[in-house]
Amino acid sequence: MTTSTRLELDVDGRTRTLDVVTGPDTGPRTASRPLVLVLHGSRQSGATHRAFTGAGYDRLATEHGAVVAYLDGYRGNWNDARRESTFPARRENVDDVGFVRGVVAHLAATRDVDPGRVHAVGYSNGGQMVLRLLHEAPDLLAGAAVVAATMPTPESFLAPTPARAPHPVPILLVHGTKDPVVPYAGGRFPAFTRRVFHVDGTALSAPETARYLARRNGITAEPTHRMRTARDRGTWIEQTDFRQDDLPPVRLLTVHGGGHTVPGPGRQPFVVGRTARTLATADAVAEHLGLAADRERRRTSR
Template identity: 55%
Template sequence: MSSTTAGTRDSVDVAGTTRTFTTVGAGAAGALLLVFHGSRQTGEVHRKFTGGMFDALAESGRAVVAYLDGYRGNWNDARRESHFPARKAGTDDVGFARAVVDVLVAQGRVDPRRVFAAGYSNGGQMVIRLVHEAPGLLAGAAVIAATMPAPDNFLAADPSPTPLPLLVIHGMKDTIVSYDGGSFGWWQRKLFKVGGSNWSAFRTAEYFAARNGITAAPAVTRLPKTSAGDPTEVELTEYREDGRPPVALYTVHQGGHTVPGPTSAPAIVGRTSHHVNTAELLGTFFGLG
């Protein structure tokens, strides 16, 4: 279901460059969700791509939602082998995220201790960078259709790891960012200007669990189907341990390079699961409400 809520366009100066974003929700010193779109999108395009489902968090008063616009459709996500404009220009997207938070905090709309981020594809890679390079900025993160770059493909520093709740969502039939990891094929390298090796979605979740100090074995649950005619299935792998921020991996069997929810992405990127709603998963996992 598409949102009818009007967003507010705003801009901020980052190192002499004007950057733009759209916010939804009035806010009153509450939570903030930063949303990072995928390659060749904008914040508004991603908002439509996901059927406005993140807007529901703002409409219910659970969070202000900010859709950030990348530089010429991309984020400088710290993958060594990325070659799109944001990477080549050395765009300060970490500074951009901080600036958006500062603006909304100054307006009295959000609590700086309750800032969360969700990113899809290239946006998910950007969230991974924020987790490593902006300690203290985020209270939780969600990575959708993206995985950890292999060490030799990752430029972000992580001198003092800061544990935080982290959610990974990935389709097993993703033909753009493989669930199993590895290197990109020639067409991905040419079309999306990316390269290098990446870990699998499962290894990505394991990495963040270890980073959070979790040593307990994960619990695996197959979630019930809720949408007739939807051939996908969703499996939840949870890493939890007392006193440690949790990590959760939602594996979407038969799912493509998509964001699970009520609105189907174009068929060319694969199936969209309707058995779960990504915005609601985030709301529950991050304790928004």
């Protein structure tokens, strides 16, 4: 059982909103809680993305003791630093980095959240916003997950891109090979995406994005590959890991046959492609970003 609370914050003269989800045991304790920020895709809100994913990220509250915050973008979008975007959040240069910082500060003060254990999970436009946070606010995050989004090429990206991340963190990427909105192979966005979602520009492929982020983390070793799940209803998942001693790892989960979707329980429109059911994205997030280890440490310390 979870509890959801609607909050409003004033950021840069705008009223911003979010839904905060907590589990049954998230009251006052001696140890602060991790915070998971969930950033939705274009034309969604936090609530619609929660429904889109079958409330899958709520499990991070019930099973891992996290506070889960579903943030609302500005008029359905995030100002994600893609140069060619023309939706209102970009045109009005909405301070979404400030919004995220404000959410973290507020929940640290009111919900027993540890500001040193903040993780961001973003889908599509929300995934692009997570990429902006990694570049522009690297001190804010302890881990990041990007679903159905790839790194813009330098000429299409407004945020600073230092060669080495000043604060490297573990990063999870999830992307379908049959994504009709954000192509797995990268390049320019399709005409449909440009017309409907008011974005443009070019991007790296999903594997190139993983390699780029690994290099930013200081990882120079070649990746390893393995089959994560067997084929089921037209999809299977391949896991690619970039790892090197004492450096935060980067993982790419390639959903072969998957669309512009979030693997897991959500009932997502078939027009955006197949949804893999053999893996819950929330479980992959908990595993790679260390929330599962946090839960085990709390269990053994009781």
